[in-house]
Amino acid sequence: MLGRAFTVTRAFTLTASCTASCCTTRLFSSKKLLPQLLPQLRPIIPVSFDDFRVLPKAQRDEVIKLWQQMGGGDERDVEKWCIDVTNGMEATAKTTKTTTETIETTETTNTQQGYILRFDGGSRGNPGPAGSGYVIYDPDGSEIHAGWKFLGERTNNFAEYSGLIEGLEKAKQLGVVGTAEGDSKLVISQMTGAWKVKHPDMAVLKQKADEVRGNWDFKWIPRADNARADEVANIAMDEETDGEC
Template sequence: MSQPTWTLFTDGASRGNPGKAGAGAVLLDNEGCEQAARSLFLGQCTNNAAEYRALILGLQAALELGCSQLAIRLDSELIVRQIQGRYKVKHETLKPLFDEVKTLLAQIGSWSIAHIPREQNKRADQLANQGIDEETQ
């Protein structure tokens, strides 16, 4: 029997663009229970780079927990469309991050990715901002 689908919410934040940035990711099991919550200070980067780093952070957590079916939810329409192949990755700093995401996704049995409104991504946003705040403590 295959593992039920888990849901990954990720968000990147940059105070200034570029500016001090953080990444946040939360992984929920098929019953909606939080199985992993990660936040990370990223230093100086753009918001789009922070979005990619947050997705990488979340995918690493999913793989560590043995997740083989994943529904990925982001409030960055650009990143979602780039991962879907609908938009090209033109910015040079984003290309290696995109490649890393694709490498991680290849290790997950089945996955989907979709854009969601910011209001539905509050926990990941909270974790991304916590990542920025951790640096200043």
């Protein structure tokens, strides 16, 4: 457990950035709403104060209910807020020189266990236009985040490794850990140590994956069980774009 002290001001002009959607929070009609809402959010979101849209639906509904009870708007307003509480509290402390108070909070540095990361990647031509994708599920099996990336002219194996690396990086941001699953025999076998890495390009990718693997386990799954990750990887190839939801 790691204690962290925050300095919170009495006047709030908030311009904190949202990590997941790259949007910027705006000044709300009720400037007193934020400090009233923070203590009630902590039991709902005990570990991570990340983008509103990555929260499980039950938690989103609770946040919306609290927001509306305190005079806030609809779900779209909550999404614009993004609920990055930690950054928000630090940002407000920098916006004014009014009287301040220090609030001692205790946050856990332990990651949440039991999550599933599924990744995929493909190349139309091998090498050819390539894309990668990943999906993160909570212990109840609910999807909490998905992302995809267009990679340009790459091989299938490059795209598969890219999906794993991007998924592990996002999981690290969210503070979750569990089992990474994919239908690439090569990637899973190399990550578990069952196969040696011989190709120099794969060695570079394996090193990048090792740098962000943390305490994740790795498991091969049939392609049929990896349909959602395949779907988001194809979004990257079809639209030649990066994205997340």
